[in-house]
Amino acid sequence: MKTRITELLGCEYPIIQGGMAWVAEHTLASAVSNAGGIGLIAGGSAPIDYLREQIRLCKEKTDKPFGVNIMLMSPNADDLAQLCIDEGVKVITTGAGNPGKYMAAWKEAGIKVMPVVPSVALAKRMEKSGADAVIAEGTESGGHIGENTTMCLVPQVVDAVEIPVIAAGGIADGRGMAAAFMLGAEGVQIGTRFLASEECQIHPTFKELVIKAKDTDNIVTGRYTGHPCRNIKTKFAKKLATGEKEGTLSPEEFEQLTVGALRRAVVDGDVDSGSFLCGAISGMVNEIKTCADIVKEINDGAEKLLKI
Numbered sequence: 001m002k003t004r005i006t007e008l009l010g011c012e013y014p015i016i017q018g019g020m021a022w023v024a025e026h027t028l029a030s031a032v033s034n035a036g037g038i039g040l041i042a043g044g045s046a047p048i049d050y051l052r053e054q055i056r057l058c059k060e061k062t063d064k065p066f067g068v069n070i071m072l073m074s075p076n077a078d079d080l081a082q083l084c085i086d087e088g089v090k091v092i093t094t095g096a097g098n099p100g101k102y103m104a105a106w107k108e109a110g111i112k113v114m115p116v117v118p119s120v121a122l123a124k125r126m127e128k129s130g131a132d133a134v135i136a137e138g139t140e141s142g143g144h145i146g147e148n149t150t151m152c153l154v155p156q157v158v159d160a161v162e163i164p165v166i167a168a169g170g171i172a173d174g175r176g177m178a179a180a181f182m183l184g185a186e187g188v189q190i191g192t193r194f195l196a197s198e199e200c201q202i203h204p205t206f207k208e209l210v211i212k213a214k215d216t217d218n219i220v221t222g223r224y225t226g227h228p229c230r231n232i233k234t235k236f237a238k239k240l241a242t243g244e245k246e247g248t249l250s251p252e253e254f255e256q257l258t259v260g261a262l263r264r265a266v267v268d269g270d271v272d273s274g275s276f277l278c279g280a281i282s283g284m285v286n287e288i289k290t291c292a293d294i295v296k297e298i299n300d301g302a303e304k305l306l307k308i
Helices: 004-009 026-034 048-061 077-086 100-108 120-129 150-160 174-182 204-212 235-246 251-258 261-266 280-284 291-306
Strands: 015-017 039-042 066-071 091-095 112-117 134-137 165-168 187-190 218-221 229-232
Touching (some): 015 026, 015 039, 026 039, 039 048, 100 112, 150 174, 218 235, 218 280
Parallel strands (some): 165 187
């Protein structure tokens, strides 16, 4: 399947792995890139030396294009923006802010920039600032979310900009990819499906929760803090949701409880105090496969439905 996204990024399939904090490291990213998609390493707020090592390890495992996700609200965003230039990273995705101040330097370095956007207004701003494509992410996604659904957001963004649009949120198989293409997208970004990949380095408990999740086993917490997140429904997540709903947890107390909670989920598999960020589509993810099998299965399924 060839689209403006495969031409732009130099990949075989228009499938981008989500830049999931604490999850998207070099093993997963290189596996997705080797499978013909675009793997991403999550920048987050990790030390620059660690991220430099991750980029270099990824280069050792793949000669295919891969990228880095930069959360622009991170305190080390400036350093990470420069690190990507210094290390010759080919693709950058951004979230939680406007990458405008970095755009000229990234473009001069030949980097393809694809901001994640939750709205038409931000998509237009990103196009004006020089973005090569935008990732229209619906509220079905795991982690930090907006309120607009993928089904509603993607076609509106497609109509509003000239650059290619990548759909994200609630996509885990060929049907989801085909649907996104029917809405006008030219690529998809997928996170939750790759949580249940052999190469994903998360704690086995996290993978088990994804595999066993039903359609009702996801929950959004943190809306009253201004940072809503979609999680797998655990006792800890329900405790946060109850405290938020009943007012027994102040926003400050909520934030205190959730500091480090993603690391506790990903690294320790701690169901008592960890936040297992995961998309609403987890109920469709029922088995662990290699990244190569996942990428090919999704692409082939979409091609069959789209009769390409």
